[in-house]
Amino acid sequence: MEETAAISVDDGGRGRPAGQPAEPSEEAPDQQPDVRLSGLRKTYGDVVAVAGIDLEIARGEFFTLLGPSGSGKTTTLRMIAGFEEPDAGVVELGGRDVTQLPPYDREVNTVFQDYALFPHMTVAENVEYGMLVQRAPKSDRAKRRADALEMVRLSGFDSRTPRELSGGQRQRVALARAIINRPRVLLLDEPLGALDLKLREQMQVELKAIQDDVGITFIYVTHDQDEALTMSDRIAVFNEGRTEQVGAPAEIYERPVNRFVTGFVGISNVLERDGRRFTVRPEKIRMLEPADDGAGLQTERGVIRDVAYAGMVTRYLVDLDAGGELQVVRLNLETSSAEALEQRGRQVTVGWRPEQAVAVPEDPEETRMEDPK
Ligand SMILES: Nc1ncnc2c1ncn2[C@@H]1O[C@H](COP(=O)(O)OP(=O)(O)OP(=O)(O)O)[C@@H](O)[C@H]1O
Ligand SMILES: [Mg+2]
Numbered sequence: 001m002e003e004t005a006a007i008s009v010d011d012g013g014r015g016r017p018a019g020q021p022a023e024p025s026e027e028a029p030d031q032q033p034d035v036r037l038s039g040l041r042k043t044y045g046d047v048v049a050v051a052g053i054d055l056e057i058a059r060g061e062f063f064t065l066l067g068p069s070g071s072g073k074t075t076t077l078r079m080i081a082g083f084e085e086p087d088a089g090v091v092e093l094g095g096r097d098v099t100q101l102p103p104y105d106r107e108v109n110t111v112f113q114d115y116a117l118f119p120h121m122t123v124a125e126n127v128e129y130g131m132l133v134q135r136a137p138k139s140d141r142a143k144r145r146a147d148a149l150e151m152v153r154l155s156g157f158d159s160r161t162p163r164e165l166s167g168g169q170r171q172r173v174a175l176a177r178a179i180i181n182r183p184r185v186l187l188l189d190e191p192l193g194a195l196d197l198k199l200r201e202q203m204q205v206e207l208k209a210i211q212d213d214v215g216i217t218f219i220y221v222t223h224d225q226d227e228a229l230t231m232s233d234r235i236a237v238f239n240e241g242r243t244e245q246v247g248a249p250a251e252i253y254e255r256p257v258n259r260f261v262t263g264f265v266g267i268s269n270v271l272e273r274d275g276r277r278f279t280v281r282p283e284k285i286r287m288l289e290p291a292d293d294g295a296g297l298q299t300e301r302g303v304i305r306d307v308a309y310a311g312m313v314t315r316y317l318v319d320l321d322a323g324g325e326l327q328v329v330r331l332n333l334e335t336s337s338a339e340a341l342e343q344r345g346r347q348v349t350v351g352w353r354p355e356q357a358v359a360v361p362e363d364p365e366e367t368r369m370e371d372p373k
Helices: 002-014 073-081 123-133 138-151 167-179 197-214 225-231 249-254 259-264 337-341 364-370
Strands: 035-044 047-057 062-066 088-093 108-111 185-189 217-222 234-239 242-247 270-273 276-279 298-310 313-320 325-331 347-352
Touching (some): 035 073, 047 073, 047 088, 073 108, 073 185, 108 167, 123 167, 138 167, 138 197, 242 249, 298 325, 298 337, 313 347
Parallel strands (some): 185 217
Antiparallel strands (some): 234 242, 270 276, 298 347
């Protein structure tokens, strides 16, 4: 993966003239999704890495592939970039079928987790590399490089080498190098994975701002649900080579379509009552004061089994008398850590508004397994 990463940047920057003319399409160009994947499938021997994916990504969208390790995110990205040939299915960019085209004939560039910067080159040389390979005139290169570095807020860093930069700065050089050719689509595979939490959160905000600036379509891979919810216009939740749900962050979080999405995006909090399975997100659940009769709420009694004080919030794990458990999160408005921890072992009544309980359908996988035929 790392080796291909370095090569990919070279290829992506080469920008040879397209090998095949664009297929005329019935849809008007501005009606076309920027990226369309249809029935995309990839196997390695017995391993089904991508099991048939259909996605449409709009121009300028910040689109995230979110899913656990091994769910097929990188493989999907590599098929879009052209480093991997699908067993079946079609990749279209702006309405043009590029499935058979090599990476350098696609208007796509990639930023990898390890950035794949050239260690012996300066920031300026790294960023200009793609244009150099294209034999762009020196003055053009300098101008575009200055623009790209300004965009990632690294003006004046031209003569440093990657070794003389922080992790976040290296990440931004990789980004500048990828956007200098103004690709139609930028693919980012866990680009913040190597950064510590603080820097990661800062870069999330910056990356999003840069994307707004350049207006390029971003396809972003992460297994971090917070990152996906913070940054994305839309998210595709991956599981075992399939997409379980595609939607805006609030939709995915508030209305997960099945148990997998419920558990992967957020705390699962799944309960079964009277044959109904539903979930309530931890921040929606109230712990009632003894005097509160919980009017209008759906309530349950239970015992606080565990308390975790986390500075801004405290997480309570409640064993319910009627079976099952719920995680409840409360902002520490006035509560001290000692007060929070004292709650362990206490009897409580928890409650939520009926509309905050979201039905959780069976997973397709589960349904299949339970099917007697
Ligand atoms: N070149 C390969 N040869 C064989 N199996 C592969 C190859 N590349 C990926 N796989 C397998 O395909 C599946 C999907 O891999 P992929 O790299 O797409 O997952 P991912 O979602 O990116 O995971 P992670 O979050 O760990 O990066 C995994 O089971 C993986 O082991
Ligand atoms: Mg991966």
